[in-house]
Amino acid sequence: MRILLVEDDRKAARVLARGLQEEGFVVDVVHSAEEADEEAFVTSYGLIVLDRMLPGQDGLGWCRALRERGVTTPVLMLTARDALVDRVEGLNLGADDYLTKPFAFDELLARARALLRRSDLARPSVLVVGALRLDPLSHALTGHGQPIDLTQKEFALLHILMRHPGEVVSRARIAEQIWKDDLLAIDNLIDVHMGNLRRKLEGIADPSIVTVRGRGFRLDVGAA
Structure with a gap:
């Protein structure tokens, strides 16, 4: 614990x-x-x-x-x-x-x-979306049963998306919840971490992270 x-x-x-x-x-x-x-x-x-x-x-x-x-x-x-x-x-x-x-x-x-x-x-529920299983308490993530190693920021990003599968999570919300900062100050940083997260999830077609231009990001389920 x-x-x-x-x-x-x-x-x-x-x-x-x-x-x-x-x-x-x-x-x-x-x-x-x-x-x-x-x-x-x-x-x-x-x-x-x-x-x-x-x-x-x-x-x-x-x-x-x-x-x-x-x-x-x-x-x-x-x-x-x-x-x-x-x-x-x-x-x-x-x-x-x-x-x-x-x-x-x-x-x-x-x-x-x-x-x-x-x-x-x-206690926080284990989140399961498609092939991903995320345990907020143990800070563990698996895809198709295999462990996936994420940084703290990547884990926090995915945690937000998995709490709202199929919904658009705005960049402003991500900036405030994870970085406690104004979006303008860290907009590019969000893209860097999101890109790294996508690379680590390669091979997991369901769910997939979709960029919604001008709005934010969405975790698509059943996209494959």
Whole structure:
């Protein structure tokens, strides 16, 4: 199971990450909401452990933004604020559980496992379109049963298309969801990554990626 740990205290982050790894988790560590935002949109996580107080955008604001964008990954929020009003605010803005610092690692581990058990029923569905099978949680893709190795950006591109088979996904939507940037700034970059993705999917006729001029891209099913 992969966990995203968002903690600006680097020493505390190292200790928590090491403890979680010793319990069998795969842990990605970032130190700001901006870094976390990029990771969360190119990788599917089973759990996000999020410090409330972060440089720049705080953890509470980022958690709220995640929920507004439809991300349902469980969030365990860490904070030094133990007032009832702070806990209620965190839960109301999208956190699934709230742990006050200082805390025992065993308690964090128990709460993390409880959230993971609870979220198993709502874990991201494996997507199957034609000969492609994409597992968002394990970040695995196969075509005709054979593994296909993609970069994070290529995986994110295909993930968006496979969530909407037969529908046009606009360039602007791709730019915002994957790069968090204006389309004009990365339009050519989208074409580069899409071209690389198409090459890696060569030999898989169904589905195929179609460019819809002036609009975006569509994953065509039954095109062969």
